[in-house]
Amino acid sequence: MVKRELVEMRRAEPAAVESLLEEEVAEWSSRLSWQRPRLLEQLRPLVVRGNLAGWLLALDGRPAGKVLVGEQGGVCSLEMAYVSPVWRGQGHLAWLLGRAAADLLAENPDQRLEAGLFPFSREDPGGLLRGAGFHELWRDYMVTDMPDSIPVAAHPLSPWPDELAEPASLLLEAYRGSADAECSAFYTLPDGCRAYLKALLSGSECGGFSRPLSWVHRDGTGALAGLVLGTVLSPGVAHLAQIAVRPDQRGAGLGRSLVAGFMDAARRQGIERLSLIVSRGNATAHDWYQRLGYRPSEPYVCYWRPGSPAR
Numbered sequence: 589m590v591k592r593e594l595v596e597m598r599r600a601e602p603a604a605v606e607s608l609l610e611e612e613v614a615e616w617s618s619r620l621s622w623q624r625p626r627l628l629e630q631l632r633p634l635v636v637r638g639n640l641a642g643w644l645l646a647l648d649g650r651p652a653g654k655v656l657v658g659e660q661g662g663v664c665s666l667e668m669a670y671v672s673p674v675w676r677g678q679g680h681l682a683w684l685l686g687r688a689a690a691d692l693l694a695e696n697p698d699q700r701l702e703a704g705l706f707p708f709s710r711e712d713p714g715g716l717l718r719g720a721g722f723h724e725l726w727r728d729y730m731v732t733d734m735p736d737s738i739p740v741a742a743h744p745l746s747p748w749p750d751e752l753a754e755p756a757s758l759l760l761e762a763y764r765g766s767a768d769a770e771c772s773a774f775y776t777l778p779d780g781c782r783a784y785l786k787a788l789l790s791g792s793e794c795g796g797f798s799r800p801l802s803w804v805h806r807d808g809t810g811a812l813a814g815l816v817l818g819t820v821l822s823p824g825v826a827h828l829a830q831i832a833v834r835p836d837q838r839g840a841g842l843g844r845s846l847v848a849g850f851m852d853a854a855r856r857q858g859i860e861r862l863s864l865i866v867s868r869g870n871a872t873a874h875d876w877y878q879r880l881g882y883r884p885s886e887p888y889v890c891y892w893r894p895g896s897p898a899r
């Protein structure tokens with residue numbers, strides 16, 4: 589029987605944390621073509637100073653995994669949950685998440701908690717979380733090589749705006765009542781959408797923001813009707829990080845035009861591979877991306893436990 593322990597990050601040996609982070613970053617690069625060198629740069633000083641919030645998983649006294657605690661738009665989240673490949677498939681990931689969530693809830697039982705991760709194995713990470721009142725939503729990381737023929741934009745597209753207020757309120761409206769808004773509270777809070785967009789633009793969230801790959805469409809009155817936000821995950825790999833069309837403008841090909849703008853610009857930038865993440869329950873978008881050539885490559889799962897701050 590393996591002895592499992594959670595060690596608070598600030599008490600953990602910095603070299604052990606750093607080596608887990610390096611292992612995780614290398615796995616993201618090989619499995620997802622998603623390079624995160626800045627993440628290591630940003631986290632290293634925090635690790636050394638003991639300022640990183642979260643836990644190290646020790647198995648028989650040896651570092652085997654970790655989970656960090658973050659905050660977005662006032663909501664507490666379990667981030668970057670990771671167990672080394674040699675320890676996978678034995679329930680350690682579910683134990684790590686369950687124990688970390690239990691510790692956070694012991695401090696503040698009414699708080700909303702969210703978690704999102706690539707399990708990188710067939711293991712079910714949610715066993716303990718479901719028992720503690722968490723809901724789950726599975727997403728797919730999808731990829732496609734740049735196709736020979738791409739859709740043509742039938743709508744005029746304008747460059748991404750400097751001011752985030754309009755894109756933030758469009759996101760709020762576009763995701764209202766959706767499964768994505770159930771699991772990510774930032775979609776339900778005006779400040780949350782702005783904070784999320786700011787994180788995307790800063791490069792801390794989802795690859796490096798690319799202005800040339802990002803577009804908006806304005807309706808006849810000049811109001812924002814749709815947006816697409818592109819990032820670059822590694823040389824030659826672009827990610828469709830966000831796409832949203834105002835509900836009253838849907839079904840008329842605007843989404844297709846925005847994707848066309850993103851793909852055409854990506855091709856001009858020499859991009860060879862495209863990726864995105866979409867919820868399996870979002871059948872419209874999931875089926876549509878497959879028609880465009882995207883194929884599921886890695887599952888991503890989100891867990892959330894309702895609580896305060898509420899929508």
Ligand SMILES: CC(C)(COP(=O)(O)OP(=O)(O)OC[C@H]1O[C@@H](n2cnc3c(N)ncnc32)[C@H](O)[C@@H]1OP(=O)(O)O)[C@@H](O)C(=O)NCCC(=O)NCCS
Nearest residue numbers: 762831832833838839840841842843844866872873876879
């Ligand atoms: C997904 C979204 C951007 C699509 O925008 P849209 O302007 O309605 O898209 P389009 O009219 O260009 O349609 C895109 C495709 O979906 C199909 N489609 C649109 N509405 C549909 C519906 N209600 N049912 C089934 N298919 C539908 C279209 O046929 C089209 O496919 P095709 O090009 O192969 O014919 C829009 O629904 C949205 O903003 N949703 C909320 C945000 C979201 O889910 N974003 C995606 C997260 S990855």
